[in-house]
Amino acid sequence: MPSAKDWRTPVDETGDDALQYRDIAIGYLSRNSRYQADYVRALRRVKRREITADEATSALVRRWGMSFHAAPSWAFDPKLAIARPDLAPDDIVLARAPPDLASAQPFDVAALGSVRAKMTFEGRLHVILADADGDAHVWVLDSPDRPLAAMLPFGANLAIGLAAVERLRRRLRGLSAGAPPLRPPPSRRRHLLTLLRALDGHQIGASRRELAATLIDAAVRAFSAAEWVESRERKRIGRWLAEAIELRDGGYTRLLRGD
Structure with missing residues (x-):
């Protein structure tokens, strides 16, 4: 696990403007001793090639709701934390579009600019799109080569989902995505x-x-x-x-x- 900084050192606000709530949430989870032990066991299994890094991460995310990616070669970057989409309303979920939705398009990752990471969890593609204002997390539930549509569950977090999808739409048009919906003041x-x-x-x-x-x-x-x-x-x-x-x-x- 990442080593904690000296707690007496004041927080350096420089460069923290793009921190989202998920970036801070993984900081708390990474200090949980039970998660630490679980993560270390997962890393050992990956090193022994009993499971893949994506399989290990999937199990951690199911149990804890979020996790660092369990790949020994990856740095402990809070921006590489993956969360379950049911817990993270700003995650964008793309699924196969209805056949009569003519405007639906495939998900062309190459057209989206800088990609921080791309992983597969239980057959689902997870892409982290790098953005100076705050990264975007996209789940693709079907082949990205098929026409896809965004899933927006009705509920208290609908506005957050809409804002996240709007950021993706702007990015697809080559525009600045703007601030993410879940960035703490x-x-x-x-x-x-x-x-x-x-x-x-x-x-x-x-x-x-x-x-x-x-x-x-x-x-x-x-x-x-x-x-x-x-x-x-x-x-x-x-x-x-x-x-x-x-x-x-x-x-x-x-x-x-x-x-």
Whole structure:
């Protein structure tokens, strides 16, 4: 698994504008010890050639809802995280078009510009389209050589799906795709990344006072024991840790929906 940065190092916001919720969600899951063990076992099976990297990744995605691709040669890039489409409403799902839908076209990956990754899961093609404003994830449920249509399930996330498909349509026309529908605003992104720092510190044994001093206010180091017990900083770091642990242990799937 990727090694965590020193939790005391401030978050570098440079270049983070294109971070989507899924990029942050994989950060929480990657700190889950059960997922880590599962991932390491999958890598070992791939290295022994018992299963392919795509098969190993499919199993991890089914169990955890998302995963890094389990290929030993791949870097631990959060932008290479794959999520189940039922959990990620911004994933674009293409299926065979009805025979009388004359306007439907095949899915020409070569015409879409930069492709970050292309994988096969349980017979389904998964393509990650690189974009400076935020990557797009496309599932192809049939042969890409057949005329295809986008599937948009009715429900609370319909608007997100529509926005994702519109980005793909613009890309197909050679236009800038624009911002993705599930990119956290700066304040939310900063908070989620700060919680990751708190989680990293907690998992290596940093005290709550040290966490609060580093992440909230250095003045708490000088508090008396009584002042620390009654302080707002102690209560806040407690809330942050509870939130971070819940995100690590399952709540990361909510982030895939932008919650």
